[in-house]
Amino acid sequence: MRDRLTTSSRIINYSSTIHKPHTVVHQGGGLINAWCAVMANTIIPNATLALSDSLSFKTDQQIKIVNSGNKPVRYRLQHLPAVSVKTFGANQKFNRPDVTPDTEGLVANAVMTPETFTLAPGSDQVVKIRFTAPKASSVDLTVYSGYIILDGDVECESHNVPYYGVIGSLKDQEIIDRGPVPGSSTVRFPYVAFKSDELTSEGFPIYTAQKTNFIWKLAEKQSLYLLFRTVFGSPTLRIDVIAGDANPTPSKSTKGSHFDKSFGNTKIIGMVPGTEFTSLARSG
Structure with a gap:
């Protein structure tokens, strides 16, 4: 039909x-x-x-x-x-x-x-x-x-x-948006932030972006947020934790199906729960 x-x-x-x-x-x-x-x-x-x-x-x-x-x-x-x-x-x-x-x-x-x-x-x-x-x-x-x-x-x-x-190469396109956050001249995607108890005039939560190195005090903030946008679709997207002093070397060529163990020659400690997405479209 x-x-x-x-x-x-x-x-x-x-x-x-x-x-x-x-x-x-x-x-x-x-x-x-x-x-x-x-x-x-x-x-x-x-x-x-x-x-x-x-x-x-x-x-x-x-x-x-x-x-x-x-x-x-x-x-x-x-x-x-x-x-x-x-x-x-x-x-x-x-x-x-x-x-x-x-x-x-x-x-x-x-x-x-x-x-x-x-x-x-x-x-x-x-x-x-x-x-x-x-x-x-x-x-x-x-x-x-x-x-x-x-x-x-x-x-x-x-x-x-x-x-x-x-016309062009689909696999050479960047997936993650690394441009500035709308309304900010200093914060760029992706970034980690704490959520405030306050809301914007439209009713959306307010996030406070953190620097590259910061101290997370669990007694004060129990949740940490990673905010990101995609500029291109991807069959798979996941967020993993690696060592702070790791220096991954990503490659656009396929390395097989072991991306759950290592990435860019860097060992993966584990995946952030609930952050594996399939058939992900670009952000609107």
């Missing part, structure tokens, strides 16, 4: 002045067409193409089209690029993604084989697609996307297959 909803949707333009489809990462397949999602006899399994980033770019893709109806359908394929958007633009600071990203005029190229064909009832066709990524600065981490359009000659048998890719 998800594939049906995706491929039968109506693609939405970026704006009333930019007559190109909005980026796939924002609209997905587009505006759902419930009628055609139910009535369509064209089936396209796994109807989203992920081209990955520049390091793992998957240039050769394919889609399978199945005619499950009782009449033949003639299809004509074409490529419809969407607006590309920059993760990091002119207004970006401290490695924080823009809330309203800048658009990028460069788009991918796609060559489909075959471009036209007719499917008899009960038959299927594999279409091979060769993508060429646009050339843009990897610093902006531009996300490009678009649609492979299947224009059928029968009502509700025209479909769209979305694709997307990234």
